[in-house]
Amino acid sequence: MTENRLARHLRAGAYNNAWANHRLLRACSELDQEAFAATDRTSFFPGIGLTLNHLVTAQQFYVDALWRQARGQPPHPDYRAAFFAVPAPYATCAALWQAQRDSDAQLIAYCDTLTDAVLDEEVTILRPDQVQRDTRERLLVHLLQHQVHHRGQVHAMLAGTDVAPPQLDEFYASGEAPLRAQDFAELGWTEEQVWQGLR
Template sequence: MTVLHYFQSQAKNNAWANYRLLSSCQGLSQQELVAERAGFFPSILLTLNHLITVDWFYISALEGKPLGIRAFEPEYPFTEFAPLFEAQRLSDCKLVEFVEALKPAELSRTQTLREDKSLREQVDRILLHLFQHQIHHRGQLHAMLSGTSVKPPQLDEFFLGNEMEQNARREDFAELGFSEEGIWGGREEPRE
């Protein structure tokens, strides 16, 4: 596996994990979504809002159009679940498309995070941070779901290659437009 393929696989795994989590959250009532729970953000809906606004912050920076703190205005833009789910799916697609279009040398390019504070960071570090951030808060959401009427989905796996695992994610992949070949198909990095 090449470094670029690693980042491409992580972006798709991130989108898949978000899809699984949000698909489970669809079964929650509004009352369950907003109920106070233990976590850094004290409800499922607030935590989901945090995930999307942080995505907007970092993905806009990766694209060279940093929103900076405007990404958090308002801090919790969604009061209803359906538009939040759609926004997260669009954000995940945007991230996958960004990473799929990267060339190896672009991973070390420096991007502006916040123009008002002249914060800059390398693309590979932004991506690693964003993936870790998502994993961290999805874990909190998983724990929060344990106290609801909805069973938390399995989120602690990557794309294992055995047939049983592939069959278990077939419907999710169809919904996301992913394929096993697209993830592990032995693509080579483009030459510069």
């Protein structure tokens, strides 16, 4: 079956994003507050908490833009105040994990609405020095890649703590379903729900 295959693949990417965030944040929740908040690590953002805060606020920004376009609304007029006024708005892993769960649910719900026919529709985002215009497809792929990029940095920083970094590549292969079964149960998902329409 080839109908809406690209839209279904992007939907699976949104599920993968939520699953990887869940697995990574479950590991990060084992850190004590000092280790979570430390800002002397080697990475683009020099801390686990700082990087995770960037992950969630950037995702909130993009998901807001995607939903605004879908609803026929203009770009967020004050996105900097809404999403980036405070560099790290979530001081604890618990608060951050909840915010990430909420944003992940919104991204999955958005991807549930997609068909291949609407992926070329243009999404407009205001930037400090320009107006960004990209198709839904490009913006979604960018968002998913952005999240992978920064999760990898958190994964590397975890290696310098007492908490072992989790596997983050056990999502797509059908034969690895048993390796993600606990995560899916915690998330309230089934394999059939996630892979709907994909073989």
